[in-house]
Amino acid sequence: MSSSSLSYVHPTPNSPWGTYLSQVDRVVPYLGDLARWVDTLKRPKRALIVDVPIEMDDGTIAHFEGYRVQHNLSRGPGKGGVRFHPDVTLEEVMALSAWMTVKTAAVNLPYGGAKGGIRVDPKKLSMKELEKVTRRYTSEIGIIIGPHSDIPAPDVNTNAQIMAWMMDTYSMNVGGTATGVVTGKPLHLGGSLGRVEATGRGVFVTGREAARRLGMDLKGARVAVQGFGNVGSVAAELFAEAGAKIVAVQDHTGTVVNDKGLDMPKLVEQARKEGGIVGFKGGDTVANEAFWDVACDILIPAALEGQITAERAKQTKAKLVLEGANGPTVPEADDILGDRGVLVVPDVICNAGGVTVSYFEWVQDFSSFFWGEDEINERLDRIMMNAFSSIWDKADQHKISLRTATYAVACGRILMARQERGLYP
Numbered sequence: 501m502s503s504s505s506l507s508y509v510h511p512t513p514n515s516p517w518g519t520y521l522s523q524v525d526r527v528v529p530y531l532g533d534l535a536r537w538v539d540t541l542k543r544p545k546r547a548l549i550v551d552v553p554i555e556m557d558d559g560t561i562a563h564f565e566g567y568r569v570q571h572n573l574s575r576g577p578g579k580g581g582v583r584f585h586p587d588v589t590l591e592e593v594m595a596l597s598a599w600m601t602v603k604t605a606a607v608n609l610p611y612g613g614a615k616g617g618i619r620v621d622p623k624k625l626s627m628k629e630l631e632k633v634t635r636r637y638t639s640e641i642g643i644i645i646g647p648h649s650d651i652p653a654p655d656v657n658t659n660a661q662i663m664a665w666m667m668d669t670y671s672m673n674v675g676g677t678a679t680g681v682v683t684g685k686p687l688h689l690g691g692s693l694g695r696v697e698a699t700g701r702g703v704f705v706t707g708r709e710a711a712r713r714l715g716m717d718l719k720g721a722r723v724a725v726q727g728f729g730n731v732g733s734v735a736a737e738l739f740a741e742a743g744a745k746i747v748a749v750q751d752h753t754g755t756v757v758n759d760k761g762l763d764m765p766k767l768v769e770q771a772r773k774e775g776g777i778v779g780f781k782g783g784d785t786v787a788n789e790a791f792w793d794v795a796c797d798i799l800i801p802a803a804l805e806g807q808i809t810a811e812r813a814k815q816t817k818a819k820l821v822l823e824g825a826n827g828p829t830v831p832e833a834d835d836i837l838g839d840r841g842v843l844v845v846p847d848v849i850c851n852a853g854g855v856t857v858s859y860f861e862w863v864q865d866f867s868s869f870f871w872g873e874d875e876i877n878e879r880l881d882r883i884m885m886n887a888f889s890s891i892w893d894k895a896d897q898h899k900i901s902l903r904t905a906t907y908a909v910a911c912g913r914i915l916m917a918r919q920e921r922g923l924y925p
Contacts, residue, residue, distance in 0.1 A: 516595030527907035534915040546570040550640035554632040568616040571597035574917040576613025581655025588617035601847040605910035607887040640668040647680035654684040680865040683858035692861035693873040700734025702853020718745030724796040727803030746795040758783035823847035831849035846903035882897040
């Protein structure tokens with residue numbers, strides 16, 4: 501594949517990669533002398549496309565397309581999840597890997613950015629078929645992953661069991677147990693306490709800090725959450741515990757609203773038991789598009805990318821947007837929200853709690869010494885608060901958005917590492 505096609509010089513409008521490139525362009529004026537290296541950020545270091553053939557339960561042979569992209573490794577090994585989804589594309593995985601590069605640098609972790617995916621609907625596979633897909637994919641990308649080179653993790657439709665299969669497959673191929681090759685594993689296989697809740701907890705911590713700076717009292721604040729998986733549900737529960745009212749929740753099954761506040765423990769229980777929130781008796785089910793009209797103070801998009809369009813940016817009543825998902829706001833919508841005075845805490849800092857605790861897991865695996873959950877949460881809160889504070893100060897200094905400030909801080913760190921390491925050969 502040529503470098504021009506790999507860099508997607510002409511990406512699809514409002515595509516994930518196009519969104520990322522526009523974000524990089526906006527940060528160039530704040531990079532100083534490092535701007536000469538900026539094209540480093542616009543080209544993935546390495547992109548691997550693999551065929552994943554398996555024998556299905558009925559004896560037929562099926563082929564799935566898989567990807568692993570390492571966007572930048574200047575600051576350390578690649579880090580990023582693996583998603584199983586029927587709409588996965590190379591361009592999407594490239595963008596997600598690039599956002600991981602920025603995210604790890606924003607919270608100052610010793611990582612680069614990577615991402616992976618398989619174009620498959622896991623709901624249509626049996627458990628045996630799912631294991632085969634996972635193991636074959638792991639074997640195919642095994643030439644570029646490893647505890648010191650690239651460390652996958654869970655993402656959309658992947659979980660601790662899939663990470664256990666990945667770890668085992670890699671370990672069998674290298675001839676020894678390598679727990680540090682993935683994070684998000686089961687606890688008894690080297691996983692970390694607090695990992696499942698970490699991303700949602702990070703959304704809450706950055707949201708709490710942003711609200712404090714805005715003079716917004718969380719007690720009684722109205723919160724709308726799109727996406728009710730690990731990220732959205734954990735963030736919603738933490739905001740509810742802080743006294744906020746969760747007035748609207750949307751997931752893949754539909755949208756439920758209650759002006760007086762939804763009962764979070766009961767809603768979480770239903771989502772777990774029934775596989776979705778629709779039919780919840782503690783609220784009214786409404787049309788999905790009505791979600792964006794709900795009167796709220798805080799909006800948490802925690803589903804997939806590209807959800808906040810220009811039209812929805814004009815609709816929302818929120819004063820604060822917390823990006824729990826990766827790339828949920830298209831650039832045009834970002835500008836509209838800014839013009840309307842809506843503060844957006846960008847994904848690359850807002851949802852960095854997950855990769856931060858993944859880093860803790862990786863460190864614990866190397867030392868074979870594991871921390872308690874209170875210690876993990878304390879370390880996570882401190883890292884997130886310090887990162888948010890430095891980004892807020894940068895935004896205040898240059899009178900720029902938090903997104904541009906986050907990119908200025910993160911990209912400065914990435915390009916400084918690139919410059920100091922030099923070019924070899």
